[in-house]
Structures are given as C-alpha cells and as structure tokens.
Amino acid sequence: MxxxxxxxxxxxxxxxxxxxxxxxxxxxxxxxxxxxxxxxxxxxxxxxxxxxxxxxxxxxxxxxxxxxxxxxxxxxxxxxxxxxxxxxxxxxxxxxxxxxxxxxEGPYLLTAVTGDGEIRTVILPDSTTVKLNARSSLRYSENAATGERIVQLEGQGFFIVRDDAVRPFVVQSGLLKTQVLGTSFDVRAYPGVTPMVAVVSGKVKVSDNTGQSILLSKGLRATYDEHADRFSKFAENPASMSAWQQKLIDMQGLSLREVCSILETGYGVTIDLQPGIENFELSGHQANTSLQSTLESICFIFNLRFEQKGKTIYIRQQ
Incomplete structure (x- = not known):
C-alpha cells in the first residue's frame, strides 16, 4: 500500500x-x-x-x-x-x-487479482475456467451465466471457455478485444510487454480499437504492435502455448527488456539494464525454475553478467 x-x-x-x-x-x-x-x-x-x-x-x-x-x-x-x-x-x-x-443475485462486477509469483484458477459463473498469471486482474459479471459474457483482463490469463453459440465470450485487454464461442486460448496483456493471443483449440477473432481484426485457429498466435497498430501471425505447436503454466518463459520474439518485465512480475523485483542491451531479441522457451538460474541462462546467451542488491538486479555487459 x-x-x-x-x-x-x-x-x-x-x-x-x-x-x-x-x-x-x-x-x-x-x-x-x-x-x-x-x-x-x-x-x-x-x-x-x-x-x-x-x-x-x-x-x-x-x-x-x-x-x-x-x-x-x-x-x-x-x-x-x-x-x-x-x-x-x-x-x-x-x-x-x-x-x-x-x-x-444481481448484475454486479467482481474482480479476481493475483500478486507477485501467484497463479490462481478462477471459475466464472458460466463455468468458463481462467488461470491467472502473476500480477493480473480479471473483472467479470456475476450474471455471466445468463447475460453477457464479457471480461476485462490486465496481465495474463489462460481461458477454457464453455461453448455457447448464442452468447459469444469476449476478453477485453488493453487495446485488444478477443471474441470466441468455445475454445481454449492464452491472452497476454502486461504493461511494457508485447500483447499476444494464442489459440490452443477452437477459433477466436482478435480486434483492436481501430477496427482491424485477425482470425486465429488452433496452433496460431498473434502479437500486436501498439505503435504501428499492426497484427503479426505465427504458427506454433499448441502444446507450447501457455508455457508459463509449466514454469516456462515463452521468449519467442521478445526483447530482453520484455523478458525482464516478465521476471519482474513473477518475482517482485526490479531489473536495471545497461543502455544498449534492452533490445537484444530472444527466442524459444526458458525453464523458470528460479530467478537466478533464469538470469544465468539469459546472460550466458548474450555474454552478460548480473548482480542483485536487495530487490534490484543490475544486468551489464561483460
């Protein structure tokens, strides 16, 4: 506080x-x-x-x-x-x-929130299951079982949506809106990290506030460039999606600054990067067994070093 x-x-x-x-x-x-x-x-x-x-x-x-x-x-x-x-x-x-x-009974909005390093499963009134990653919040209606199925996400969540051909399920996350009928998919909407939607099963429609949209089916993920108002679509093995649930960090196409933002969220630390290295691009998945082991692996890739003082971590070139 x-x-x-x-x-x-x-x-x-x-x-x-x-x-x-x-x-x-x-x-x-x-x-x-x-x-x-x-x-x-x-x-x-x-x-x-x-x-x-x-x-x-x-x-x-x-x-x-x-x-x-x-x-x-x-x-x-x-x-x-x-x-x-x-x-x-x-x-x-x-x-x-x-x-x-x-x-x-009534049309109230409820909120589920997670803290540093916390992963929480939420069952919505319509039986949709949401697994929230750390430092995330989900707002949803208590009457979603019979009324509109619209939720607001800050952070990251994996959704397994109950089928309902009459009432689409909509996730609002920052500038994006993801609409589905029944599917399982992952939404990432952390501040400072590239927005992403990945579909494990079914099909979703993702749109931004300019009216652009993209359709994603099983095995496809989309990222969104907030500066250019542009979607990019990639194919990926559905088994690799939502890697964070298996204690893996999905680093595909992310910069070092974005990966560090994910670590800050998960471990409640602040990471200070030497100017000039924040845009180093990573790929693949990294086992997230501990903060130290993750930092050691990342620093090895780029020949960097890190030092921790209290809750602040400094990453510098060798």
Missing part, C-alpha cells in the same frame, strides 16, 4: 477522475478503513463536507445487501458511502463494494 502523502494523493486523484485501474480501486476501498489515511485526505474539503445524501435509485439495493441466511448481520456502512459517493463512479462502486459484502 502507498504510505507517503504523494502516492496517496495520486491515488485519490485517479479515483476522483475515474482513471484508476481495478487494483487501484480495490486498494482505495481498503485504505478507507485506515484512520490515518482518512486523516490525510481531510484536507480535501469536499471529502469531509460531502452531505449524507441518498444513494441513486437502484444503487442502494446493490450495496446494502441483506446477509445470507446463515451469515450474521453486517454493521451499517453509511459513513463509508458518504465519503465515496462524490468520487467513485457508480459502476466502480458496485464492482468494489461487492468484494466486501455477502453475495446476492
């Missing part, structure tokens, strides 16, 4: 301008329970002086939910609502408060 005033103010600004990510919105709600943090935010007059207004029509029922029959009643949370309402969009409020309240 951020613990300095500048970071807290930055988070407050993002929530207030509706630019916060899913993980930042979750963090925002958690920080609201910290008296020290609330005291820091009292310098914003509208934060403390916001009137105890009625919730918008339909929103109260979504937030103040009755406890399940076998669960104790929860304490009222009106002060928290009073402080949040002037800042968080109603949709974001529904998304996040649902994490802390009992379940009930």
């Amino acid at each position: 951020p613990n300095d005033p500048a970071s807290l103010d930055d988070l407050f600004h993002k929530v207030n301008t509706h630019t916060a990510s899913a993980s930042e919105l979750v963090l925002f709600l958690r920080l609201l329970e910290d008296p020290e943090v609330q005291e820091r935010w009292t310098r914003f007059q509208e934060w403390e002086q916001a009137p105890e207004q009625a919730l918008p029509d339909g929103l109260r029922d979504r937030l103040v939910l009755p406890p399940a029959a076998n669960e104790p009643s929860a304490a009222p949370r009106k002060p928290l609502y009073r402080k949040i309402l002037p800042y968080a969009a109603a949709a974001a409020l529904v998304l996040l408060v649902r994490l802390f309240l009992p379940r009930a």
